[in-house]
Amino acid sequence: MPLRDDTSPPQPPAPMRPARPTRVASAAARATLREEPARPARTNDPERTMAEILAAATQEFAAKGLDGARIDAIADATRTSKRMIYYYFGSKEKLYRTVLEEAYRRMRETEAGLHLADQPPEAALARLVDFTFEHHWQNQDYIRLVMTENILRGEYLAQSRIIQKLNVPAIAAIRELYERGVADGVFRAGLDALDLHASISALCFFNVSNQHTFDLIFKRDGSTPRALAARRASIVDMILRHVRA
Template structure:
């Protein structure tokens, strides 16, 4: 059997737009993995909801694990790309920090699938995230942005010295993440709609105030 014959039998044949097809598969797979987890998601179901086939999905992504990893990389990439466009360097440190916290809060609130994917990956102890050089590089960039912002604040006497930028990033992420991950249980337990516009506005500004006060110099 020749290489040409093998290629004809394995290459996808139903698309003239491979990038568009991959984009469609990733979008559908994101919802499936977020809803059902890695073990519960089915390639057959993903194929049925896309403009592709099961064979095409395997051709582009290798297997279900490969598709799941690509979904994770895409979710982190889109967040970091939007975050990078905030132009924090042009703002005074305290204003830049407040803008970063508001962005993180609003991003997480508007991207529940991202939160669910991160929760699922934590169930897998970060196994797939650890395999991705893409995500590692993206998060180094995110920490560098926090480090530069914090450094400017310390130099100008706005922020107190001695804080760890990774811990600052963790604190921002934790407060904004919890707003989505635990909203349903909190709302049920305390009989208050914490997803209402009024509650979200109040929670967001409280998170901004807590983070900014934590960093501010005495």
């Protein structure tokens, strides 16, 4: 996850409502053609099949939320059938939970890759904010899954045993960084690491999550490289001013 100097365009937002082709066509066609068409062939590789389903499901749930997502749409985006989804994941809700877990897991993994201890506190904090801003912008699916989960009041996250274990490092890294800064005399004392984390998250998250309504209301385009760079710089600056001694 390299940290680029310029904000490159994000993943293209998935098209709104991909019309699922009616069954009629194929059924009617078969009636006349009288032979089974070339199906994508079975995988026979459970790992891969599951991964494929998860990828498709991630996209669909991120695009439409839990209630808006369609099992059919997920199946159609896969080389397997709807039956496999139930075979491997049991239900729509369990699939959603797995998608959510995977998204969080990947995020934490990424965070762990940041080596903030290598740099002086101020540079490390700048890098952290910068990275978070970029990461959120590049991973809009993740952001949207978190939005969805909050619409659901955290119902499924609460059910997940897995997640509640791999999240400590994130806050620990920030705390360590902050305390190092205080010790060095570059950061002022008395701040709460969790509060700091909340601020960084809020600023970076909102930039993705609320982009549509914000842009519409203020009739602007916040997704241009220039706008993103300006916003990112502003956020980094704000956080640094906030903690600086």
